[in-house]
Amino acid sequence: MTISEPDSAGSDPREAPSPSGGGGPAGVSRRGFTRLLSFAGLGAVVVAIWGYLRGWFSGPATPREVEVAGLGEIAVGESKIFQYPRSTDPCILIRPAADRYLAYSRFCTHLQCVVFYRPAQNGFECPCHHGFFSAADGSVLDGPPPRPLPRIRLEQRDGKLWAVGMESS
Numbered sequence: 001m002t003i004s005e006p007d008s009a010g011s012d013p014r015e016a017p018s019p020s021g022g023g024g025p026a027g028v029s030r031r032g033f034t035r036l037l038s039f040a041g042l043g044a045v046v047v048a049i050w051g052y053l054r055g056w057f058s059g060p061a062t063p064r065e066v067e068v069a070g071l072g073e074i075a076v077g078e079s080k081i082f083q084y085p086r087s088t089d090p091c092i093l094i095r096p097a098a099d100r101y102l103a104y105s106r107f108c109t110h111l112q113c114v115v116f117y118r119p120a121q122n123g124f125e126c127p128c129h130h131g132f133f134s135a136a137d138g139s140v141l142d143g144p145p146p147r148p149l150p151r152i153r154l155e156q157r158d159g160k161l162w163a164v165g166m167e168s169s
């Protein structure tokens with residue numbers, strides 16, 4: 001076996017064909033094989049990013065209906081936590097009067113901290129930057145939030161309350 005020297009023209013010895021001839025069974029050079037791996041890796045990254053962005057932006061095409069509570073399950077002045085429209089989206093149902101139920105997203109419209117119901121002040125407090133929202137309509141009463149809390153549309157059916165959509169302003 002002999003070891004070849006680079007020729008005087010300066011060709012890259014890594015480009016030399018392997019002893020088996022042509023760099024492999026399919027005749028792909030080492031550089032070509034490296035390029036192929038790079039394109040495959042790039043393709044995998046593009047597919048992963050596409051899948052992530054698609055999930056991020058698409059959301060539910062038609063908000064699904066979710067059972068929130070039975071009628072009378074919470075007393076006047078009380079609240080119940082639920083998730084809508086995804087199982088990771090925190091919401092709150094409140095009952096300000098015997099015949100009145102309201103529901104809101106708990107994500108603060110400033111930087112998405114979770115808000116807390118303060119029935120004594122008839123509102124929702126965001127602990128992050130002291131935002132405060134009205135429990136009557138979700139409007140901003142104090143602090144930096146730029147928009148009201150998104151409201152959850154409710155329907156009464158079969159003795160239960162159902163979340164059937166969201167209203168953002």
Ligand code: FES
Pocket residue numbers: 108109110111112113126127128129130131143144145
């Ligand atoms: S995140 Fe709620 S006030 Fe800033």
